[in-house]
Amino acid sequence: MDDPTETIVISEFKAKCLEILRRVHKTGRPVAITRRGERIAEVHPPSPVKAEPGWLGSFAGRGRVTGDLVEPIAADDWEALR
Numbered sequence: 298m299d300d301p302t303e304t305i306v307i308s309e310f311k312a313k314c315l316e317i318l319r320r321v322h323k324t325g326r327p328v329a330i331t332r333r334g335e336r337i338a339e340v341h342p343p344s345p346v347k348a349e350p351g352w353l354g355s356f357a358g359r360g361r362v363t364g365d366l367v368e369p370i371a372a373d374d375w376e377a378l379r
Contacts, residue, residue, distance in 0.1 A: 304329045307337065 303326060310317060310330045321328055321340050330338040 302327045302329050302339070304331055304336075306330075307332045 305317070305328060307330055310328075317328055318340065321342055325342045327339055327341045329336050330340070
């Protein structure tokens, strides 16, 4: 299987940085940057971003109701809650 990574020397990357970044973004192919034949860096397109769930409904199913929510609190219980 062929390596889809394009390899360029650091001087070319320095001269054409913005063009190379646009190409990586457009094609999705990574670029390896070399200095004197040694790989020193790689430029990859960003990973897909997962949509963050909204806060509305984020606690659905995580709580439970104990007791009667509409029943008034007894006077003794009210004092204990102070």
